[in-house]
Amino acid sequence: MKRRGHGVAGCIYTATVPGAPNPEAANVQMNDDGSVQIQIGGVEIGQGCRTVICQIAAEALCIPFEKVRVYNSDTGVTPFDMLTASSRQTFVGGNAVLLACEQIKKVLFDSTAKKFEVPVEALDIKPGFIYIKDHPEACLPIEVAAILSYYVFRQLPIGVGQFYPFNTGQLDENMQGIPCATYSYQATIADVEVDTETGVVDVLKIYTALDCGRAINPLLLQGQMEGGAIMGLGWALREDSYPLMTRVEGVHPEFDPATRPTSFADYPIATAMDIPDIETAIVEVLQEEGPYGAKSAGEIVHNSAAPAIINAIYNAVGVRIWDLPASPDKILKGLKEKQQLEIA
Amino acid sequence: MNFSEIGKPRPRFEGIDQVTGKSTYVGDMYLPGMLYAKGLLSTEDHAKILEIDTSPAKQLKGVRVVITGHDIPVNITGPIVQDAYCLPIDKVRYRGEMIALVAADTEEIAEEAVSRIKVKYERLPAVFDPRDALQPDAPIVHDEFQGTLCNGNLILMHGHDVSRLVHGDVEQGFAESDLIVEHTFATTPELGGAIEPYAVLAQPNGADGLTIWAPSQSPFANAGAIAKILQLSTNKVRFISPAVGGAFGQKAGYFEPVVALAALKTDRPVRYTFTSKEFFLHGSSRSPMYLTYKMGVKSDGKIMAIQRTTLTSAGAQASVGILITHKGGFMGAGPYYSPNHYAECRVAYTNKVPGGAVRGFGMAQATFAMESMMDIIAEKLGMDPLEFRLKNVLCDCNNCSPTGENMKSIGIRPCLEKVREMSGWQA
Numbered sequence: 001m002k003r004r005g006h007g008v009a010g011c012i013y014t015a016t017v018p019g020a021p022n023p024e025a026a027n028v029q030m031n032d033d034g035s036v037q038i039q040i041g042g043v044e045i046g047q048g049c050r051t052v053i054c055q056i057a058a059e060a061l062c063i064p065f066e067k068v069r070v071y072n073s074d075t076g077v078t079p080f081d082m083l084t085a086s087s088r089q090t091f092v093g094g095n096a097v098l099l100a101c102e103q104i105k106k107v108l109f110d111s112t113a114k115k116f117e118v119p120v121e122a123l124d125i126k127p128g129f130i131y132i133k134d135h136p137e138a139c140l141p142i143e144v145a146a147i148l149s150y151y152v153f154r155q156l157p158i159g160v161g162q163f164y165p166f167n168t169g170q171l172d173e174n175m176q177g178i179p180c181a182t183y184s185y186q187a188t189i190a191d192v193e194v195d196t197e198t199g200v201v202d203v204l205k206i207y208t209a210l211d212c213g214r215a216i217n218p219l220l221l222q223g224q225m226e227g228g229a230i231m232g233l234g235w236a237l238r239e240d241s242y243p244l245m246t247r248v249e250g251v252h253p254e255f256d257p258a259t260r261p262t263s264f265a266d267y268p269i270a271t272a273m274d275i276p277d278i279e280t281a282i283v284e285v286l287q288e289e290g291p292y293g294a295k296s297a298g299e300i301v302h303n304s305a306a307p308a309i310i311n312a313i314y315n316a317v318g319v320r321i322w323d324l325p326a327s328p329d330k331i332l333k334g335l336k337e338k339q340q341l342e343i344a
Numbered sequence: 345m346n347f348s349e350i351g352k353p354r355p356r357f358e359g360i361d362q363v364t365g366k367s368t369y370v371g372d373m374y375l376p377g378m379l380y381a382k383g384l385l386s387t388e389d390h391a392k393i394l395e396i397d398t399s400p401a402k403q404l405k406g407v408r409v410v411i412t413g414h415d416i417p418v419n420i421t422g423p424i425v426q427d428a429y430c431l432p433i434d435k436v437r438y439r440g441e442m443i444a445l446v447a448a449d450t451e452e453i454a455e456e457a458v459s460r461i462k463v464k465y466e467r468l469p470a471v472f473d474p475r476d477a478l479q480p481d482a483p484i485v486h487d488e489f490q491g492t493l494c495n496g497n498l499i500l501m502h503g504h505d506v507s508r509l510v511h512g513d514v515e516q517g518f519a520e521s522d523l524i525v526e527h528t529f530a531t532t533p534e535l536g537g538a539i540e541p542y543a544v545l546a547q548p549n550g551a552d553g554l555t556i557w558a559p560s561q562s563p564f565a566n567a568g569a570i571a572k573i574l575q576l577s578t579n580k581v582r583f584i585s586p587a588v589g590g591a592f593g594q595k596a597g598y599f600e601p602v603v604a605l606a607a608l609k610t611d612r613p614v615r616y617t618f619t620s621k622e623f624f625l626h627g628s629s630r631s632p633m634y635l636t637y638k639m640g641v642k643s644d645g646k647i648m649a650i651q652r653t654t655l656t657s658a659g660a661q662a663s664v665g666i667l668i669t670h671k672g673g674f675m676g677a678g679p680y681y682s683p684n685h686y687a688e689c690r691v692a693y694t695n696k697v698p699g700g701a702v703r704g705f706g707m708a709q710a711t712f713a714m715e716s717m718m719d720i721i722a723e724k725l726g727m728d729p730l731e732f733r734l735k736n737v738l739c740d741c742n743n744c745s746p747t748g749e750n751m752k753s754i755g756i757r758p759c760l761e762k763v764r765e766m767s768g769w770q771a
Contacts, residue, residue, distance in 0.1 A: 006769070045595070074563070251476070299593075
């Protein structure tokens, strides 16, 4: 018989390495044609940090996204990055880039003020132009402000940003204090179908909502959320690199460290055949210290799918899974125990 | 606020090239005169190394260098504590640990040379489960760090056997509770599952030092570690992370210092590309944990106390196991408020591949335990599990975290309400 159930789980996750200073740096240079190149130490690992960093710089400098380019993760060339982990890059990298962009803006404003012979305070910036607030028709294209800076007013539009998150530090001996710079939140609901003959669980649908502050790039966030849910599904139902070892009731007698999976053929991550419809939603609860209010997304997306699936299995067939993964043998064993209990 | 760029759904710069096979990964790179490296991996879980005879490998035509731990200037490293041998000399502590490295003219010669290296082991009893590792008669993984980095197999965290979180008074919280529930959960070592196996290319640059290419998430930390191991200054190690074929925390550097040493010794570029099998056996995985959660609640569903005891299996090196344990410790009560918290967290050496950072870092394990508990308690109270969560979420009026931090911009309530609406949830 096939039985359906649904389960929910919430989660919280941090950004930045707990208790560490988490320094980050960015060099940003506007060229004399108004295009921009950024150097950051951070690594592009599929999370999209290069794309997001360019979006942040384009917004800050009021120039088109296409005019920004990022060069990254080369210790001989790019400035320091502590590491690309702990869901840090948007928060710390984004802030470092914003600080560098502010320096560039100051140079561009200085040059424009000299060109128009007005005080800097009289100026403002809008997409493509720096203009006089009281006379918006008096505007200078940003690339002109750049070339004037280079060769007429003798000040290069180059910014060097360094960022340390505020207030974070080592926890005390009772683990009290402020460990991390920011926290994101997520909730997931999973619908499952459990085959009571075979013990196989089919995840039918996942609904998930993420609060990571401002969504700098909603497409990449959707990718993170879908990827995280799929990874969580694999952890909930199948993945184990030391099969049979980790059991609440004790190591399984058949555990053998010599027989570990050696390829994706015998390590069954979720494939397209297993992946359900995943409906994602973004909830923006902004944090003022984040770039444009952004928090973090990279890791939290993994964490609530597995418990939502485990809770849905219980809702479907009344079997509680105490140790992962919820493999068919554990579900059948649980069903049998439940049956014996009911008879007794 | 009006934005011109923030909020735009831009595809990733690298996306098209990566899915159409145009990106250049380290395994695709080739330099003139490049040698191919291969490592000898331990076939024992725990054993004394009595002898490593590399001479049959060295005699093979086309073999340029064979490196063992004796050749490495500073043969110890580690991201948090220094307990990881680049190549172990006295004993192996897990199956898959690299013992020696060969660089040769072709991959086939390197493989053949590795198979000719003779290692004499004296097998030792091994321990895999961290609960077993804490038994008085357990085999000791690191005899040499007793009292400095560990007591028995317990790894010291900030100098202590156990890391404690104390907030409020859990005993009082339990006394005020109408229902107390306690359960133990266990999590598995999940692999990051990156499709690209690890690879390292090292190029010697004479007096300028060397350049390393590897798909690492931490090029600056790796450059620093390589410099220390090879006794160079950090500015002589240029570390480049080019295209990365998935990482998930699993790619924080593996054997760059040894490949770098091979390049310096031969004055030739050397590349080591892991096979899928090597990456599966040698690559780090999510550190498994045992988690015992005891929670007290009022009959109206208000959480009064959360007490947690966790034990992490770090594997044969502490790696980031200390940080993972710590993080699960201070955040492991999830996005919920309780006036009283207590936690005891421990981390132990075992004869397994060192656990590493995998996406979710300590909180994946804790979330599984905590969210299971939330459902178990809701059922006992006869409450809708989603309503039970909403009743206890961190919010502006109850914003104090287990570490005593007053949280702000807390989004758990709108997230729960959103998925309830999306799914048409009915308890």
